[in-house]
Amino acid sequence: MNEEAYLQDYDKGAFEAPLLTVDAVLFTYHLDELKVLLVERSNHPEKGKWALPGGFVAEDTDKTLEDTVVRKLKEKTGVAPPYIEQLYTFGGAGRDKRGWSVTVCYTALIAHQACQSHIDTVSDVAWVNVARAEKMDLAFDHEKILRYARERLRQKALYSIVPAYALPKKFTLPELQRVHEAIIGKPLQKKSFRRRIEQADLLIDTGEKRSEGGRPATLYRMRAKSGDYTFVRNLEQ
Amino acid sequence: MNEEAYLQDYDKGAFEAPLLTVDAVLFTYHLDELKVLLVERSNHPEKGKWALPGGFVAEDTDKTLEDTVVRKLKEKTGVAPPYIEQLYTFGGAGRDKRGWSVTVCYTALIAHQACQSHIDTVSDVAWVNVARAEKMDLAFDHEKILRYARERLRQKALYSIVPAYALPKKFTLPELQRVHEAIIGKPLQKKSFRRRIEQADLLIDTGEKRSEGGRPATLYRMRAKSGDYTFVRNLEQ
DNA sequence: GTAATATAGTGCCCAAACGACACTATGTGA
DNA sequence: TCACATAGTGTCGTTTGGGCACTATATTAC
The missing domain is CATH 3.90.79.10 (Nucleoside Triphosphate Pyrophosphohydrolase)
Structure with a gap:
């Protein structure tokens, strides 16, 4: 037809x-x-x-x-x-x-x-x-x-910070790491995780801190939206 | 409704x-x-x-x-x-x-x-x-x-060999590199390209060669299909 | 106060991966 | 047999990422 x-x-x-x-x-x-x-x-x-x-x-x-x-x-x-x-x-x-x-x-x-x-x-x-x-x-x-x-x-959890959207606007890096770990199903290396996030430059330090029993963690929020929230690695140029 | x-x-x-x-x-x-x-x-x-x-x-x-x-x-x-x-x-x-x-x-x-x-x-x-x-x-x-x-x-051209499907069953690596370059829009480093492909282990040496004026190039074909034809890098474990 | 403890965050080493580029290899044709 | 053209490799220095011990800063116990 x-x-x-x-x-x-x-x-x-x-x-x-x-x-x-x-x-x-x-x-x-x-x-x-x-x-x-x-x-x-x-x-x-x-x-x-x-x-x-x-x-x-x-x-x-x-x-x-x-x-x-x-x-x-x-x-x-x-x-x-x-x-x-x-x-x-x-x-x-x-x-x-x-x-x-x-x-x-x-x-x-x-x-x-x-x-x-x-x-x-x-x-x-x-x-x-x-x-x-x-x-x-x-x-x-x-x-x-x-x-x-x-x-x-x-x-996405392996090379982006999209999982951050499963958290409230402000969140700490240890929190975010736990989300990633829950998604991936196995523990992540703290240093590697933080290095990735720092390089992506998609989070903003709010200046605030939150304590959970030990040293208080820095609270971050997502940088203003702009396209996909993935690391630069595989996208763009 | x-x-x-x-x-x-x-x-x-x-x-x-x-x-x-x-x-x-x-x-x-x-x-x-x-x-x-x-x-x-x-x-x-x-x-x-x-x-x-x-x-x-x-x-x-x-x-x-x-x-x-x-x-x-x-x-x-x-x-x-x-x-x-x-x-x-x-x-x-x-x-x-x-x-x-x-x-x-x-x-x-x-x-x-x-x-x-x-x-x-x-x-x-x-x-x-x-x-x-x-x-x-x-x-x-x-x-x-x-x-x-x-x-x-x-x-896909950056981290997979999917572009090989735009070529006949048997093809040479220089040919494949030219396809990738046409897709990406800029020249690729020969050594890096070949390293990636070797590591992916998705091509099979047919034993045949093809000459294009200089030293003959090895003819390869795709390994038997199995899922997506991407490099291991971002997929699986 | 001060020490123990708990969690956050960093320094640093080593190995794997990648870009760059010079080098070797092997064919064709003058 | 020598230039030329194209295929393919050796290797170096840089970057990336895992691993892990270390430091930093809070709370809690005494």
Whole structure:
């Protein structure tokens, strides 16, 4: 079938286009654990199962795919996440029993404290430890999506400071290192970690300190946004 | 609008879902130039303009999004490319005058000789120098997509040997280096280049040689496929 | 006060990786 | 057989990163 014939069918509604959705893997860090936001499905199909937050494009209000994701995340958490990035688009004939479907997936990060109060007010949304979520029999192919997002985040934790968005605006380097370690799954060398961060020059010393029982640690915040928050190494020139 | 209400509308055909397409940025290397495959549009909208090859999902024959891309590329080149990878999904209200649309884009590579004979038989398909293509006023947002693909390919050329797929099965290291240089846009250090490739251990010495006026160069081929063809550096452990 | 303890942050060595570039190797053709 | 052209290597100095012991600065115990 050529494009013209297809479009005629499409316009007449005689043709059923693939179901298009948007999903988000929203990570946070809380109590020494990497967690992901899950939503209990209230509709068929897969009713009752837990799923990644997501939904359909609202053609009247959304201008971009990111608008759609952010809108959906706001519905669940009350706020827009400070970091969001397209992950991958999964599509095919088999991933939804209703037929051909496509989902454009995003990875997002947010500080736990930024949305905990909102999440506590609803019962069908929860932060779940990532390792546990991966064994939970999620709806559709969401387990696969979650694993993919986790692996990508792991790569980012190795050479970027994107994981800092899972923390509050101000944070200490030991804190950030613990987040990276939780994502990567093994301890990091303190010196190497700090050297990387210093070279990237993406953090600003706030001048404040925070004590956790020993010598107080310097509080940092992210430098003003400018493109991707990765180290210079593999990007740009 | 919640999901259930949306689906009812959707099933009734009362709702117009975003137009979903798939596009490919197919690169090759020929006569010292990096080229991209373009197709002259024969249908509205944007009729007459050159565009990236692509089209709609055929729900009856395609099982995955990759099937769709490969099918479309076969229509234009006669063969399936040896390398294909999802690039990014562009979507929004403004990119197609018909309204909300989404396109899942792929980057692909192929040897020029593998499809030249087929392409010569049709008039609406052509290999175009990448730099020239980027100034050509392509259809829709295809210029943006092309630039994005080129930048991503550039990154890959810095730490992987994916560009080898723009060459025939057997190739020499000086040849491969020229491809990388064309992609990156500046000369590479011969020794560093060869060191990287040796360490990656992804090429096999065929035992054959090829002369180009001086000392004959060793012919290599890619090692059997296994995942992504990137160097170990940023991937795995 | 002062010592013990806990956490933050630095100095420094060594090994691996990389850029730069001169050198050797091996073919073609005058 | 000698110039030339292209392929491929040796090697040096710099950079990057892991490892680990050291110093720094707070709290807590006595």
